[in-house]
Amino acid sequence: METLAQIKQLQAQMAASIIGQQKVIERLLIGILANGNLLVEGLPGLAKTRAIKSLAKNIDSQFSRIQFTPDLLPSDITGSEVYFQTDSGSEFKFDPGPIFANIVLADEINRAPAKVQSALLEAMEERQITVAGKTHKMEPLFMVLATQNPVEQEGTYPLPEAQMDRFLMQVNIDYPSVEDEVDVIGLVRQEEQALYTTTNSDEKTATAATNRLAQQVIFDARKEIANITVSPEMARYIADLVYATRTPEKYSDELASWLDLGASPRASIGLDKCARTHAWLAERDQVLPEDIRSIAVDVLRHRISLSYQAQGAGVTSQDVITKIIELVALP
Known part of the structure; x- marks a missing residue:
């Protein structure tokens, strides 16, 4: 089976357990x-x-979940040097923390203080952890998926801008439609009923393991995505969109009043990567404007800072980026 077909099968398997969130599933795959x-x-x-969890369950990978709390320590994430006493003597050995997995879920990341949040920075950017002067490499397949709750701000810590910029995308999940919610009720009921069936649990586990996507398929897909064509005009369009967040006064006085800080060059790199991936999933060999526009909000929303005027008027990052897309012309 060709690589794209296997990725599409993974997408279908995820969609079977996640009702009404097709965009979220697509963003996780991207x-x-x-x-x-x-x-x-x-x-x-x-x-x-x-x-x-659905993404991790359907890939042949090691999954790790970290529940962020105010009393969490950096070593609780990265691991630490532990003193061991043996018959031959004593020594310090590195005891890996939960960050050493293929897919890491950092649940409610804004519940922990900045010192703990920053423990993820080296792993996310450099794909390595340094403890006691020793560097420990992450696995070739490594991804951090952090969640945060936009309500209940008491007892939470906003993520530092430096860490926010290291996320490729910020994906927002909205309420499902009424029809989708009816399907969700039915799905959960079916899962509950399945727990009490007489099917052998070992058989279920073996079947699930057989259907998991091999990591090599993801690496093969990345090779194909690297060869997707990005024309000079599309590269310039990406750069123009990002540059507009830094110089909004060139486009609109209203836009200028909304923005305090524009996006970094990581935004341009992220747009390029995601646009190529989006085009590959759509079975195209080159990036089109629709690929860039479709993922621009997710790539840029967490990389810009809104002014007090915009926040007071109820203007969101998505509103600002949508306005930029309207104002910036194709080269």
């Missing part, structure tokens, strides 16, 4: 295929954790 880290935000109960 994130892992583009070799990036994602920040997933949504109100409680909107299947943030379920969607991430």
